[in-house]
Amino acid sequence: MIPTNIITGFLGVGKTTAIKHLLATKPAGEVWSVLVNEFGEIGIDGALLKESNAHVREVPGGCICCVAGLPMKMALNMLIARTKPDRILIEPTGLGHPEEIINTLTGEYYDTVLDLRATLTLVDPRKLSDERYTGNATFNDQIAVADVLVANKIDQCSPLDRANFDDLVASFTPPKQASFAVEQGALQLPWLDYPRQAHTLTHPGLHAAAKPNRLSPQRELYNAAIKLPEGKEYLRRENSGQGFYSCGWMFQPAIVFDFNQLFGWMTGLALVRAKAVMNTDQGVYMFNAEQGVLSVKPLDADAELDLLDSRIELIDDRLLAVDELEQQLLGARRL
Numbered sequence: 001m002i003p004t005n006i007i008t009g010f011l012g013v014g015k016t017t018a019i020k021h022l023l024a025t026k027p028a029g030e031v032w033s034v035l036v037n038e039f040g041e042i043g044i045d046g047a048l049l050k051e052s053n054a055h056v057r058e059v060p061g062g063c064i065c066c067v068a069g070l071p072m073k074m075a076l077n078m079l080i081a082r083t084k085p086d087r088i089l090i091e092p093t094g095l096g097h098p099e100e101i102i103n104t105l106t107g108e109y110y111d112t113v114l115d116l117r118a119t120l121t122l123v124d125p126r127k128l129s130d131e132r133y134t135g136n137a138t139f140n141d142q143i144a145v146a147d148v149l150v151a152n153k154i155d156q157c158s159p160l161d162r163a164n165f166d167d168l169v170a171s172f173t174p175p176k177q178a179s180f181a182v183e184q185g186a187l188q189l190p191w192l193d194y195p196r197q198a199h200t201l202t203h204p205g206l207h208a209a210a211k212p213n214r215l216s217p218q219r220e221l222y223n224a225a226i227k228l229p230e231g232k233e234y235l236r237r238e239n240s241g242q243g244f245y246s247c248g249w250m251f252q253p254a255i256v257f258d259f260n261q262l263f264g265w266m267t268g269l270a271l272v273r274a275k276a277v278m279n280t281d282q283g284v285y286m287f288n289a290e291q292g293v294l295s296v297k298p299l300d301a302d303a304e305l306d307l308l309d310s311r312i313e314l315i316d317d318r319l320l321a322v323d324e325l326e327q328q329l330l331g332a333r334r335l
Helices: 015-025 067-083 098-104 127-128 137-144 159-170 189-193 217-221 257-266 301-304 322-328
Strands: 002-008 033-038 055-059 085-089 114-123 148-149 178-181 234-241 244-253 274-280 283-290 295-296 311-318
Touching: 002 015, 002 098, 002 148, 002 189, 015 033, 015 085, 015 114, 015 159, 033 067, 067 098, 067 159, 098 114, 098 137, 114 137, 114 189, 114 295, 127 159, 137 159, 159 178, 159 322, 178 189, 257 283, 301 311, 301 322
Parallel strands: 002 085, 002 114, 033 055, 033 085, 114 148, 148 178
Antiparallel strands: 234 244, 244 311, 274 283, 274 311, 283 295
């Protein structure tokens, strides 16, 4: 049976960075596979994990348990058959419901294939003072389902933030298996092997009531293989659900963006989340923004050679002015 872990947490908490850290420290002789799920229709995290020494499969477009769980099951079956992994990591969307994922992974067929171990939930302690997060049902259920709670970005936290996290950990009866505080998603390999426990959720019916809008089961099944239409420079995809809205764009790799213009535009975006992998006049860069705070990192040379397209995804809790945003983004192209 394949050891398997869910790495969950709300939007912008640093799940992808944490998984990259785990992959960088995994045993050299082992094959690891990663199943990545995103709320947006244009997948970004798969590209962000492209540099990592693992097999990655992406399921964009909402919670992977929607549409009878078929997108998740198909992607997972392909990973298992093609890569024969020694361990599987599953990164649900930050708006996903880990309870349903756990039910799928412990259900028929998978209960004889997967050894589901600890669910690790990352928390940004700074959010524990923000009612937009503490009052969010998905946020609270992601914490409730955790076997191991991890305070990430602890270097950016105040003493009050740390105290709030300690109070959160102490509030659970029975207690969590373990809790830790890290910087830059520095998860440790032994944490993956804590046992899985049963948990009581505060909103057990939330998943069924809050599924994102879908277009059709057929569109969902093949969503992971989005391709640009022939002759088109770019495409745009939108999604909504659970009070959030997303819009993503995919561009032909030959299109080059002005780095400074792109940096300035993304810095000024007042959105819950923005992330991108873009071909710029200064090379290929990853852009990652949360609540207006932007970080930028260049891709290494090998990853640049494999760039198939530029991708950007925007998420907010208000309806997006997609036409206006698109014109601003197009204005950052190098002509």
